[in-house]
Amino acid sequence: MSIKEAFSGNIIKDTVQIDMQNLKLKGDVIDIGVKNYGIIYKICRQNDDEVAVEYLMDEEKDLIEREYYHTAVLFFTLSPLSSAGKRRKLIKELYKYIRDCGEIIIWDINKTIGRLVDLRVEVLLSENETQTIKINNFNPIKQLSLSQVKKIINPYFEVTEEKQGKEIFFLRAKRKNTRRGKKKDESSIDCIEC
Numbered sequence: 521m522s523i524k525e526a527f528s529g530n531i532i533k534d535t536v537q538i539d540m541q542n543l544k545l546k547g548d549v550i551d552i553g554v555k556n557y558g559i560i561y562k563i564c565r566q567n568d569d570e571v572a573v574e575y576l577m578d579e580e581k582d583l584i585e586r587e588y589y590h591t592a593v594l595f596f597t598l599s600p601l602s603s604a605g606k607r608r609k610l611i612k613e614l615y616k617y618i619r620d621c622g623e624i625i626i627w628d629i630n631k632t633i634g635r636l637v638d639l640r641v642e643v644l645l646s647e648n649e650t651q652t653i654k655i656n657n658f659n660p661i662k663q664l665s666l667s668q669v670k671k672i673i674n675p676y677f678e679v680t681e682e683k684q685g686k687e688i689f690f691l692r693a694k695r696k697n698t699r700r701g702k703k704k705d706e707s708s709i710d711c712i713e714c
Contacts, residue, residue, distance in 0.1 A: 587618065
């Protein structure tokens with residue numbers, strides 16, 4: 521008997537919608553993901569033809585510049601990770617690549633221990649374009665929630681916006697400046713609309 525069969529009564533099987541029509545991403549964007557759905561790239565292209573969007577997988581992290589990006593996006597990236605420790609490590613590492621005044625944006629699933637997730641996510645990109653993706657998590661011992669993610673990011677980011685639905689959540693947070701005593705040069709242009 522498979523895990524999916526054993527927990528068949530505990531499967532969250534649903535369709536959820538994410539409306540990204542009015543989503544604004546600032547400056548240079550890094551898309552951190554387990555899968556590249558192309559959604560973040562499409563959103564950035566709709567907003568600004570000049571913006572740089574990079575998709576990064578773990579083995580490529582040595583190729584990028586520290587404190588370079590204005591925005592980091594994690595689109596269903598944390599839930600596949602096997603532990604809270606790995607999630608903390610990812611956020612701590614990601615912090616190094618975000619500029620002062622930069623932000624992190626996260627969408628992910630609400631998952632409790634013992635529940636399996638089989639979601640169909642419809643992402644509304646514009647009036648005329650919708651993209652559908654599947655989000656599955658059939659590991660009964662994994663869990664993730666908005667409150668857990670807020671605790672993980674708290675040392676590095678300050679939450680500026682959050683939304684929670686039944687099956688998924690959204691979080692936007694601004695990078696904290698942990699370099700004590702260092703004054704920002706007001707004549708430099710390090711960030712967009714700090």
